[in-house]
Amino acid sequence: MSQNAVKRLYLMQVGSMPEYQIPIVCYLVQTDDGKNILIDSGLPRIIPEDQREFVNGQMVFEQLITIGLQPDDIDMVISTHYDFDHSGNHGAFTKAKYLVQRVHHEHAPGNARFAATCPQWDQPMERIRLVDGDTELLPGLELIETSGHVPGHQSVLVRLPKTGAVLLTIDAVAFREGFVRDLADDGSNADAEAIRASTNKLLDLVEREKVGLVIFGHDPEQWEGLKKLPEYYE
Numbered sequence: 610m611s612q613n614a615v616k617r618l619y620l621m622q623v624g625s626m627p628e629y630q631i632p633i634v635c636y637l638v639q640t641d642d643g644k645n646i647l648i649d650s651g652l653p654r655i656i657p658e659d660q661r662e663f664v665n666g667q668m669v670f671e672q673l674i675t676i677g678l679q680p681d682d683i684d685m686v687i688s689t690h691y692d693f694d695h696s697g698n699h700g701a702f703t704k705a706k707y708l709v710q711r712v713h714h715e716h717a718p719g720n721a722r723f724a725a726t727c728p729q730w731d732q733p734m735e736r737i738r739l740v741d742g743d744t745e746l747l748p749g750l751e752l753i754e755t756s757g758h759v760p761g762h763q764s765v766l767v768r769l770p771k772t773g774a775v776l777l778t779i780d781a782v783a784f785r786e787g788f789v790r791d792l793a794d795d796g797s798n799a800d801a802e803a804i805r806a807s808t809n810k811l812l813d814l815v816e817r818e819k820v821g822l823v824i825f826g827h828d829p830e831q832w833e834g835l836k837k838l839p840e841y842y843e
């Protein structure tokens with residue numbers, strides 16, 4: 610018998626970049642003892658002026674309602690990073706603490722990239738739990754520090770009773786074709802070295818932990834074939 614506390618993993622598409630059919634997604638983890646843990650919160654209700662290539666779909670609140678959950682039923686929000694398509698509604702889950710890498714939280718105020726959703730993530734400190742590096746939150750749920758996309762980005766490892774280990778790479782690896790060892794530097798990102806290191810770290814983890822399902826952050830082709838809420842992985 611598995612001793613994992615995690616029972617279910619839901620995937621939901623909450624928005625997109627229609628031009629490339631890129632999905633914007635959130636995840637929900639449910640535990641045996643009835644906890645609801647949201648991973649990211651999607652695009653903000655009002656899309657910033659300079660980000661009009663993104664559109665909201667069925668927002669996270671609406672999707673949660675279809676499985677009987679209100680915002681106050683969310684016990685914890687895992688914040689992978691503060692890009693606006695991942696942190697757009699953190700403030701709405703008022704009963705939840707949100708968890709973020711300390712490095713990221715301390716970096717964000719000085720980086721204009723994260724300004725769009727600042728009111729969402731700049732919450733009173735009693736609402737935030739800062740974590741340092743790889744962290745087991747509870748049996749079957751681990752945060753994996755994967756800097757590169759941004760400093761202090763985190764991915765999530767979920768161990769399910771039937772499906773086994775599932776890795777949510779988030780934006781450490783946005784597309785399947787990027788999941789290769791010693792990724793070449795195409796010059797598009799100043800942090801190519803960190804991206805390569807994090808990608809290698811996740812490839813090692815997949816081998817070591819026998820991960821059966823790797824879900825990439827924004828991969829349209831893979832996303833098509835995955836189960837979405839109300840379906841779930843168990």
Ligand SMILES: [Zn+2]
Pocket residue numbers: 692694695780826827
């Ligand atoms: Zn993203």
